[in-house]
Amino acid sequence: xxxxxxxxxxxxxxxxxxxxxxxxxxxxxxxxxxxxxxxxxxxxxxxxxxxxxxxxxxxxxxxxxxxxxxxxxxxxxxxxxxxxxxxxxxxxxxxxxxxxxxxxxxxxxxxxxxxxxx
Numbered sequence: 001x002x003x004x005x006x007x008x009x010x011x012x013x014x015x016x017x018x019x020x021x022x023x024x025x026x027x028x029x030x031x032x033x034x035x036x037x038x039x040x041x042x043x044x045x046x047x048x049x050x051x052x053x054x055x056x057x058x059x060x061x062x063x064x065x066x067x068x069x070x071x072x073x074x075x076x077x078x079x080x081x082x083x084x085x086x087x088x089x090x091x092x093x094x095x096x097x098x099x100x101x102x103x104x105x106x107x108x109x110x111x112x113x114x115x116x117x118x
Contacts, residue, residue: 005045007035008103010071011093013047013085027051028095029085030077032106044084048106050075061113063105069096079109 005011013029029047038045052073054064062076098106111117 005031005038007031007033008098009094010096012091014089043087045087046082046084048082049078051078061109063102063109071096077106079106080113
């Protein structure tokens with residue numbers, strides 16, 4: 001079981017089973033849940049999956065990360081597929097942490113995906 005996770009960290013998670021077009025598999029995910037909720041003992045954590053299938057046309061809804069630390073390939077954060085997962089689904093991590101400007105882009109894109117802009 002994972003003891004400490006923080007918002008903005010990338011961890012490996014088991015997202016199986018997926019259904020339909022959901023992203024499944026064991027893959028990196030970005031923790032977007034507020035640290036206060038995690039510290040309060042929430043048994044779930046809200047994450048966004050990462051994919052190595054980088055689509056430039058989706059740049060308004062996805063944030064691209066270049067390889068760094070233990071993140072070995074270029075990835076896009078799939079902001080249009082948030083999911084709450086049990087903490088037991090988290091494995092290795094953190095692989096890397098996002099910089100404040102990257103988190104700001106994630107937040108802006110998440111607001112757009114959820115229709116919260118404007």
